[in-house]
Amino acid sequence: MGEYVICMDASGDILREVAAESGIAFVPMEYSLGEEMRTSHGCEEEAVLKLFYDGQRKGDLTKTSQISPFMYEDYFRKFLEDGKSVLYFCLSGGLSATCESAMLAAKNLKEVYPDLDILPVDTLAATGGIGILVENAIENRKNGMGLWENYDAVKQLIPRLRHFFMVQDLMYLKRGGRVGAATALVGSALNIRPMLKIDEKGKLVTVDKKRGNKAAMLSLFAYFQENYNPELCRVIYICDADTPELAENLAEKVRAAAPDAVIRRTMLSPIIGAHTGPGMLSMILIGK
Known part of the structure; x- marks a missing residue:
């Protein structure tokens, strides 16, 4: 069975301990608080989050930015260079175009690394919904599921x-x-x-x-x-x-x-x- 990494958006929420124990990788995403641009790498510290929501209460405007296909390629390439495929859980395609960008990046990288796979999952979810799917994927991998079998199994849960x-x-x-x-x-x-x-x-x-x-x-x-x-x-x-x-x-x-x-x-x-x-x-x- 080929080795593979489980990734998720920084827009998803998962218990910090679960992510750490299972080596979950997070695709970083950018957001702003007032005039300050920040990068979320997933599972933010509570103190950072409290400052964020306190800033909103004080009137600081907040927004996010899309991840481009080039940024996805750059992020995923490090796993492929180590000989690992990727099972990636995206923010819902109904809420963001990031999943579409991830799929384009996966197609481009397949031409360079034909023996490995990047499988983006359009979770049709956000926050803890992504976390639940990732937890199931973790359990499936522990039970010996390969990349494609795991991909098919978690997609069955989405509806x-x-x-x-x-x-x-x-x-x-x-x-x-x-x-x-x-x-x-x-x-x-x-x-x-x-x-x-x-x-x-x-x-x-x-x-x-x-x-x-x-x-x-x-x-x-x-x-x-x-x-x-x-x-x-x-x-x-x-x-x-x-x-x-x-x-x-x-x-x-x-x-x-x-x-x-x-x-x-x-x-x-x-x-x-x-x-x-x-x-x-x-x-x-x-x-x-």
Whole structure:
């Protein structure tokens, strides 16, 4: 069986210990906070993330930039030169063009390294959804799955991925064109929390609205109860944009309802947080 590396976007969230133990590689991604450009290499330190979300609260604008095919080629080449193929988990093609760039880079590099493979997986996911797929890929590799078998196995899970999340700062949805200016202003005044999901095409859609954090958090818990099936996958991700108390309240409810669930608590990557703003809270799992 040929040796291969498992890579993921820095836009994905995964428990730091899991990534370190399994040698997960992260494709770096750039983002800005105010006038300062930064690079995320995945699994950012909590102190760095808190400064990021504090900056958003103070009014610093945040944005991200695309990865070009050339940048992907440069990144992947080091693994190929070591004789290793790559299984790469991309941010949803419905949210970004990075997966398309990765596929183009893989095609170009195949001409130079014909005996090795780069297999980009369009996860149709983000944040902890990528983390769940990577954890499954890690387990598959431990159990002896080769590159192509693992690629096929994780792709079978993608239609069952469920992302459901709340947003506290409507101004970030306004900047992204998901709500109008008037809706954002009125919603903020009325303490409205939009509830969104990633649909089957990997795109963000608004599915509900709740008034206040508690009602929104209970909606996330109800979503868990409707979708959780331990026979499919016991790992769930609760990712938050610096709202730890709300995230822990959600985790406590999950623990009480499903003691067998494996809860991964992580702070949201700045690559995704740049577009959701502070206070976002998500429930991500493999659903029924």
